[in-house]
Amino acid sequence: MSGAAGPQPPGPRAGGRVEVVCGPMFAGKTEELLRRVRRAEIAGRRVEVVGHALDTRRGAGTVSSHSGFATPSRTARDADDLERLVREAGPLDLVAVDEAQFFGPGLVDVVQRLADRGLVVVVAGLDVTFDARPFEPLPALMALAERVDKLTAVCAVCGEDAAFHVRLAAPTGAGDPGDPLAPVAAHVGGAETYEARCRTHLPDPPWRGQPGGGGAGASSTSGTNE
Numbered sequence: 001m002s003g004a005a006g007p008q009p010p011g012p013r014a015g016g017r018v019e020v021v022c023g024p025m026f027a028g029k030t031e032e033l034l035r036r037v038r039r040a041e042i043a044g045r046r047v048e049v050v051g052h053a054l055d056t057r058r059g060a061g062t063v064s065s066h067s068g069f070a071t072p073s074r075t076a077r078d079a080d081d082l083e084r085l086v087r088e089a090g091p092l093d094l095v096a097v098d099e100a101q102f103f104g105p106g107l108v109d110v111v112q113r114l115a116d117r118g119l120v121v122v123v124a125g126l127d128v129t130f131d132a133r134p135f136e137p138l139p140a141l142m143a144l145a146e147r148v149d150k151l152t153a154v155c156a157v158c159g160e161d162a163a164f165h166v167r168l169a170a171p172t173g174a175g176d177p178g179d180p181l182a183p184v185a186a187h188v189g190g191a192e193t194y195e196a197r198c199r200t201h202l203p204d205p206p207w208r209g210q211p212g213g214g215g216a217g218a219s220s221t222s223g224t225n226e
């Protein structure tokens with residue numbers, strides 16, 4: 001574990017890894033992300049925090065948690081933009097990416113490339129949609145990460161651990177198509193729009209439909225004759 005000295009050889013560099021912090025809304029994901037950022041800064045590491053352009057809760061240039069903890073950040077529009085931003089930032093030890101679900105499937109390869117270059121990449125985001133389906137790219141990132149912390153919120157009905165969240169309000173129309181997978185700013189919303197729920201108090205999850213009806217767990221289309 002000696003410090004980097006001399007020219008770096010091409011190819012993967014030691015020390016890189018991927019850490020995923022995931023869960024439903026209100027699980028404290030951003031707070032945990034920023035806790036790791038703060039620890040790295042205390043250790044003298046060079047850190048960059050990157051948020052998504054859709055997250056405008058505290059204005060551009062700041063990543064903040066529901067509990068009010070905030071840190072200066074850069075803003076990226078997509079995964080390619082994130083990679084360019086990190087390249088231009090100069091030498092870094094740790095990159096923290098918030099609201100990772102907005103960056104799309106391209107984030108998986110970008111994060112692996114950054115880790116290959118020796119960076120610690122901490123990615124925080126929703127791994128589940130408000131209708132209880134896997135929310136890519138977090139599930140893929142979880143599979144390829146060295147460390148995964150799946151946090152839970154507190155069920156708004158009974159107080160048990162909540163791995164899900166539900167949407168309370170109907171779609172508002174403009175800019176909010178009501179699609180759980182759509183990358184729109186409305187999905188960053190706060191306590192007034194969403195509620196954390198445990199499994200027992202989750203209304204209408206897809207897997208309680210008809211057997212073989214194409215719920216979240218239905219992955220194979222072969223072998224069905226209708």
Ligand SMILES: [Zn+2]
Pocket residue numbers: 155156157158159160197198199200201
């Ligand atoms: Zn509950």
